[in-house]
Each structure stands twice: as structure tokens, then as C-alpha cells.
Amino acid sequence: MTSCKPKGARGAVSAGSAEKAYVAPGKYDEFYNFVSGGFSGQMPVYGLPSGRLLRVIPVFSVDPEKGYGYSEETKPMLMTSHGFVPWDDLHHISFSQTNGEIDGRWTFGNGNNTPRVARIDNTTFRTVEIIELPNSAGNHSSPFITENSEYIVAGTRFSVPVGNNTDVPISSYKQNFKGTISFISIGKEGEMDIAFQLLLPGVNFDLSHAGKGPSHGWFFFSCYNSEQANTLLEVNASQRDKDFVMAVNWKKAEEYLRAGKGVKQQVRYAHNVYNEKTHTATHEIRTEVTVLDPAILKDICYFIPCPKSPHGCDVDPTGEYIVGSGKLAALIPVFSFTKIQKAIADKAYDGEYGGIPVIKYEAALYGEVKKPGLGPLHTEFDGKGFAYTSFFVSSEVVKWNIKDLKVVDRVPTYYSVGHLCIPGGDTRKPFGKYLIAYNKITKDRYLPTGPELAQSAQLFDISGDKMQLILDFPTIGEPHYAGAMPADLLKKKSLKIYKIEENANKYVSKGEKETKVVREGNKVHVYATAIRSHFSPDNIEGVKLGDEVYFHVTNLEQDWDVPHGFAIKGALNAELLIMPGETQTLKWVPEKVGVYPFYCTDFCSALHQEMSGYIRVSPAGSNVPLTFSLGKQGAAAADTTKPATK
Ligand code: K7E
Ligand code: CUA
Numbered sequence: 146m147t148s149c150k151p152k153g154a155r156g157a158v159s160a161g162s163a164e165k166a167y168v169a170p171g172k173y174d175e176f177y178n179f180v181s182g183g184f185s186g187q188m189p190v191y192g193l194p195s196g197r198l199l200r201v202i203p204v205f206s207v208d209p210e211k212g213y214g215y216s217e218e219t220k221p222m223l224m225t226s227h228g229f230v231p232w233d234d235l236h237h238i239s240f241s242q243t244n245g246e247i248d249g250r251w252t253f254g255n256g257n258n259t260p261r262v263a264r265i266d267n268t269t270f271r272t273v274e275i276i277e278l279p280n281s282a283g284n285h286s287s288p289f290i291t292e293n294s295e296y297i298v299a300g301t302r303f304s305v306p307v308g309n310n311t312d313v314p315i316s317s318y319k320q321n322f323k324g325t326i327s328f329i330s331i332g333k334e335g336e337m338d339i340a341f342q343l344l345l346p347g348v349n350f351d352l353s354h355a356g357k358g359p360s361h362g363w364f365f366f367s368c369y370n371s372e373q374a375n376t377l378l379e380v381n382a383s384q385r386d387k388d389f390v391m392a393v394n395w396k397k398a399e400e401y402l403r404a405g406k407g408v409k410q411q412v413r414y415a416h417n418v419y420n421e422k423t424h425t426a427t428h429e430i431r432t433e434v435t436v437l438d439p440a441i442l443k444d445i446c447y448f449i450p451c452p453k454s455p456h457g458c459d460v461d462p463t464g465e466y467i468v469g470s471g472k473l474a475a476l477i478p479v480f481s482f483t484k485i486q487k488a489i490a491d492k493a494y495d496g497e498y499g500g501i502p503v504i505k506y507e508a509a510l511y512g513e514v515k516k517p518g519l520g521p522l523h524t525e526f527d528g529k530g531f532a533y534t535s536f537f538v539s540s541e542v543v544k545w546n547i548k549d550l551k552v553v554d555r556v557p558t559y560y561s562v563g564h565l566c567i568p569g570g571d572t573r574k575p576f577g578k579y580l581i582a583y584n585k586i587t588k589d590r591y592l593p594t595g596p597e598l599a600q601s602a603q604l605f606d607i608s609g610d611k612m613q614l615i616l617d618f619p620t621i622g623e624p625h626y627a628g629a630m631p632a633d634l635l636k637k638k639s640l641k642i643y644k645i646e647e648n649a650n651k652y653v654s655k656g657e658k659e660t661k662v663v664r665e666g667n668k669v670h671v672y673a674t675a676i677r678s679h680f681s682p683d684n685i686e687g688v689k690l691g692d693e694v695y696f697h698v699t700n701l702e703q704d705w706d707v708p709h710g711f712a713i714k715g716a717l718n719a720e721l722l723i724m725p726g727e728t729q730t731l732k733w734v735p736e737k738v739g740v741y742p743f744y745c746t747d748f749c750s751a752l753h754q755e756m757s758g759y760i761r762v763s764p765a766g767s768n769v770p771l772t773f774s775l776g777k778q779g780a781a782a783a784d785t786t787k788p789a790t791k
Contacts, residue, residue, distance in 0.1 A: 248634075267635055372384050449480060
């Protein structure tokens with residue numbers, strides 16, 4: 146597919162639009178916009194309508210800015226069954242929901258490459274849990290959520306051999322490769338657990354959304370490569386006129402699970418949790434998963450033919466309409482949940498695919514949006530009866546009426562739009578004021594910055610009949626899906642400090658009196674504190690080559706927005722950035738004899754530049770005693786300004 150540059154009449158921003166996106170200095174934005182960072186592996190958060198970048202939440206990738214993945218406390222978050230994986234590709238965002246509405250508790254993101262799902266605590270804007278997915282190979286149709294946050298799903302994009310024998314020829318794809326979908330249950334405190342997996346034919350599960358309202362209890366997935374090609378997919382997976390949307394009756398799956406129809410499989414996957422009291426992550430490997438086989442348990446899954454190589458799979462706010470978007474299709478099929486139920490009751494099937502019934506296209510179809518554009522990808526809803534679909538190839542957003550399927554408006558995007566986001570646009574209660582288009586190609590929109598340009602997001606006002614472009618803003622990595630919620634849902638509960646008296650880190654120092662340096666064999670533990678504008682201790686001697694030094698730095702501040710940083714010359718990792726009341730640990734293995742400075746990296750006070758210290762490293766076997774101090778001044782320096790006297 147190539148992109149083309151539309152020559153839209155409304156390409157230029159019309160009068161009055163600047164005001165709509167303008168948030169005066171000192172004023173707050175109306176919405177928080179959590180955006181997938183794509184191949185950055187992170188999750189940037191913007192304010193809307195200003196497009197101001199508020200925060201980049203580190204999720205699947207190390208972040209030297211914040212010490213995430215570098216501090217001893219956060220390293221376990223990035224552990225997997227493959228070991229320490231410092232990067233991933235984050236595509237989709239889901240917010241926790243109650244009764245189908247955004248409740249503001251947590252944000253979820255998927256790791257597309259080494260299959261994982263992460264949970265972010267919305268009070269701290271931190272990643273607090275990551276679960277890996279066994280039997281999966283590319284967690285793309287994820288992390289979509291049910292209307293009471295019962296489950297998050299994780300469907301594999303790439304089918305792979307699963308089970309005991311995975312050393313098989315690639316050419317045996319059709320016999321040996323399987324797709325799986327994981328249902329991750331969400332506990333009261335947000336904790337994630339793989340409740341069960343569905344074992345499915347070897348197609349590529351692409352995107353997904355949960356049913357809602359009347360269709361609550363169901364999930365819908367788009368699948369491509371129903372050809373089951375294992376090479377040159379751009380040709381070989383584009384042969385069939387239709388692929389599928391798969392409907393999953395997860396309440397039925399729960400029944401089978403309770404009836405003991407699941408098969409336990411031995412697997413290995415990581416489960417990592419960040420404890421906000423100890424400020425420390427723990428990593429464990431889990432070894433079992435329960436698998437259900439819908440080819441045997443017939444009434445869990447149904448395939449619905451969908452033209453052609455479908456990508457987006459979106460459910461409207463009423464829960465009745467399911468929109469499939471075929472990347473190569475010249476129309477948008479809209480399926481009816483009521484008709485799907487009737488088709489199942491009537492057994493209006495066209496045979497089976499991989500042991501799963503295929504519902505007749507017409508029996509499930511509500512209707513088709515005719516000639517909407519080229520390359521439909523994703524659809525969002527405004528809650529007022531309209532759907533908005535992105536078109537990658539024709540590079541536009543098309544607004545259409547869900548009832549009569551008539552196109553009512555279209556605007557160009559710059560260029561080649563992927564996902565769209567309307568605040569609450571995939572829930573039962575969209576806020577419907579803005580639409581953001583996340584574009585793949587930026588070309589001439591910004592000042593050139595060498596071969597790569599920041600990806601471009603574009604903000605549209607959709608409060609009127611016609612969409613109106615009001616702002617361009619750059620994004621981090623490559624944005625895919627995003628979510629936005631009213632600022633009022635989050636801003637009051639945003640955490641300001643960690644209470645020092647609640648700090649349960651094993652290495653905390655709750656005051657300067659508690660600071661010390663302790664040797665345990667070749668490990669030297671520095672229990673340090675930071676407060677404006679010094680470290681305690683700030684002079685350390687007696688470290689020897691061959692030692693591992695652990696700086697456990699507690700930030701004693703109890704004021705909002707006063708982190709301290711910690712960095713030491715030659716460290717092979719990054720800084721620490723320690724929040725008020727928090728303890729973080731930097732591991733340092735000195736490789737040369739000498740005196741090394743360390744300092745605070747975050748400009749915290751007028752005397753920030755003074756916030757520093759020294760640590761002396763002596764040869765192995767040296768008898769310099771282990772000492773530490775603060776405020777112990779050496780003898781007066783020689784005064785070199787006077788000439789030496791006889
Ligand atoms: Cu369309 Cu990975 Cu959701 Cu990107 S995906 S655009
Ligand atoms: Cu602490 Cu600068």
C-alpha cells in the first residue's frame with residue numbers, strides 16, 4: 146500500500162481553530178490523552194486540546210531519564226521467560242471500565258514483540274504490573290477490556306507451534322501452527338492472572354474489542370491470513386476474498402472452565418509486580434496455564450466472513466454493531482449482534498473453519514458502508530450515532546451514520562492515518578468532543594529533522610456536523626491506539642509524594658541518622674539520603690576493586706515535585722530519579738582505582754550544583770578502612786596565591 150497526499154479543500158486550518166486548541170499558560174487541559182509509544186515501548190501522556198506532552202510513562206523499555214529498568218528496584222519489571230528484555234513495541238491502550246464507562250483506575254498497554262500486558266497505576270503514572278503470555282508470539286490484539294474490567298484479552302498476531310513439540314518445519318504451518326487468545330482476569334486491586342487460553346486455528350489475530358450492553362459476555366476479533374500462509378504474506382495472505390471476524394462467547398468459556406473442561410499445560414511465563422510500599426518490583430515465573438479447545442467445545446467461538454484482510458474490529462457504544470475494517474476492502478461491513486445471535490440459533494452456517502462454525506456473511510451482516518474510502522483501518526464512535534473510520538491509503542477520516550450507513554463528512558489527514566481516538570470512543574459513554582488522528586507519515590508537516598520525522602497527531606473538533614482540524618502535534622515513537630479521559634477523573638487523585646513513614650524498602654534510611662555504609666563480603670551497601678542540597682554520606686572511603694557498590698538512596702523530601710537524581714562517573718547504567726519519600730538503588734562496579742564524584746542530576750534548589758559527593762576506590766587488598774562521613778572537612782588547602790617564602 147502506498148500513501149497519497151489528499152488535496153482536500155479543508156487542508157488549511159480554518160479561522161477560529163487556534164482558539165479551540167489554545168490552553169492559556171497556567172491553565173489545565175480538559176483531557177488526559179494516553180498514547181501508545183509504538184516502537185519506543187513507552188506510553189506518552191498528552192493534554193488535550195493543547196497537545197502538550199505531560200509525561201512519558203516507561204512501560205516495556207528501559208528509560209534512563211527515570212532510571213526505569215536501571216535501578217535494582219525496577220529491573221525485575223522487565224524480566225521475562227527469555228530473561229531481561231529492555232524493549233518492546235506498545236500498540237494499544239485500554240482504560241479500566243465500570244459499567245462500560247472509563248473509571249480512571251488503571252491503564253493497560255500491550256507488548257507486541259515479547260508478548261506481555263502491562264498495567265499502569267493512574268495515581269502514580271507508573272507501570273506496576275507486567276504479565277507475559279505463554280503460547281503467544283506477537284501480542285497484537287490486546288489489551289482490550291470488558292465493560293466491568295473482568296478480563297483483558299491478548300490474541301497472538303503470529304501463530305506458532307505450541308505444546309510439546311515446537312521444533313517443526315516452517316512449511317508444516319497448516320498442520321502444526323496454532324493461534325491462541327489469552328483471557329487475563331483483573332482482580333479488585335487490578336492484579337492480572339491468565340484465567341484461560343483458547344486454542345485456535347493458525348490465523349493472525351489482529352485487533353479486538355469487547356461486546357458491551359447487550360453484547361457484554363462476547364468478544365470480537367479480526368483475523369487475517371485465513372490462507373495460513375507461512376511466507377510472503379503480502380501476497381499469500383491476501384488471496385481469499387474474505388477473512389474473518391471471530392465472535393467469542395466468553396461466558397460460555399467460563400462455564401466450560403468451571404465444568405473442568407480446560408486442559409492444564411506446562412508453560413513458562415513471567416509475572417512482575419511493582420510494590421508501591423517497598424518501591425521494589427518482584428519477578429516470578431509461572432508454570433501453568435489452562436487451555437480450552439473451541440474445536441471440541443463447539444459453542445465458544447464462531448467465525449464471521451469479513452472482507453478482506455480485516456484490521457480494526459470495533460463495537461459501537463450500544464453494543465449492537467460490530468465494525469470490521471478490511472485493509473484491502475472497498476467497503477466497511479457492519480455486523481449486527483442480534484443477527485449473529487439469530488444466525489447461531491438457526492445454525493445459519495457455511496461449514497467450518499478449523500473445527501469452528503462459520504456463520505453465513507449475510508446472516509450476520511447489518512449492512513455495508515459503500516465506497517467509504519481506500520484502506521479502512523480503525524473506527525471510533527462519538528456517542529451521537531456516528532462512526533469515524535480512518536483510511537490509510539486515501540489518507541482521510543470518514544464520518545458515517547451507524548443507522549443508515551451513509552457517509553456524512555470526510556477530512557484529509559497528513560498523512561496516512563492509523564488509529565483514531567475519541568475520548569471514551571470505544572466505551573458505552575464517548576465524550577465526543579475531539580477526535581485525534583495518529584498519522585504514520587509526517588513528510589512536510591514539521592521542520593525537517595533529518596531522515597526521520599516525529600510522527601504526527603492531528604486534533605479535530607467534532608462537536609459540529611463537520612470535522613474541523615485544529616492542531617498538529619508530534620508524538621513519541623510511533624503512535625497506534627490511544628485513549629483519552631476527562632482530566633477530572635484523574636487530576637485529584639494524582640499522588641504527590643510517597644510518605645516516608647510508609648516506606649518499606651529493605652534499604653530505606655528514614656533520616657540522616659540512619660545512613661551508613663555496610664560491607665557484606667565484596668558487596669558494599671551505601672544507605673544514603675538526599676535532601677536539599679546534600680547527600681548523606683557524601684564522603685566514602687574503603688571501597689576496593691572487585692567490590693560491587695549498591696547506592697540505596699532515599700529521598701527525604703515530603704514536598705510535591707522535588708525529586709533528586711543520583712549519578713556516578715563511569716556507571717554502566719543510568720541515573721536514579723528518586724521521588725519524595727522513595728528509595729531507589731543504583732548498582733556500581735568500579736573498574737579503576739581513583740576518587741569518583743557522584744551528584745544530583747535534577748536541579749532541586751539554588752544549591753543544586755553543590756549536591757554532590759566523592760567515593761574513593763582503592764586497589765584490591767588495600768587496607769583503607771571503610772569510612773563514611775558528612776561535613777567532615779579536611780585540613781586547610783595550601784594557599785597558592787602567595788609566593789613561596791624562604
Ligand atoms: Cu492499526 Cu498495531 Cu492497532 Cu497500529 S495497529 S495503526
Ligand atoms: Cu538534588 Cu539537585
